[in-house]
Amino acid sequence: MLGAVGEKDAVLVFQAIGVRALPAATAEEVNAAIHLLAKEGARVIFITEAAARLAPEMIQRYASDQQLSIIPVPGTRGTDGYGELQVHLNVIKAIGSDILADNDRKEG
Helix, strand or coil, rough: CEEEECHHHHHHCCCCCCCCCEEEHHHHHHHHHHHHHHHCCCEEEEHHHHHHCCCCHHHHHCCCCCCCCCHHHHEEEEECCHHHHHHHHHHHHHCCCCCCCCCHHHCC
């Protein structure tokens, strides 16, 4: 099963393609939605970047769960860079090297 958590307008798009969508606007709602989806057996949870920023502890709690992936996606206001940063950090964690480094940025 797939799930989606975040701003109502963003997650309803997922519902249209059969994903279990749980709108959430507060930290408490986001935490409860993630926990519920995990309990129901979701294997992937798409979470808007804004919602992910409200629930870092809950996301970290499931970070080591081999059966569940929580994937940050842009919300209704577009991306704020959170999802890209999380991918970057996970690559470093997985291979022990920053292969995604922006070399131009490092030189400046």
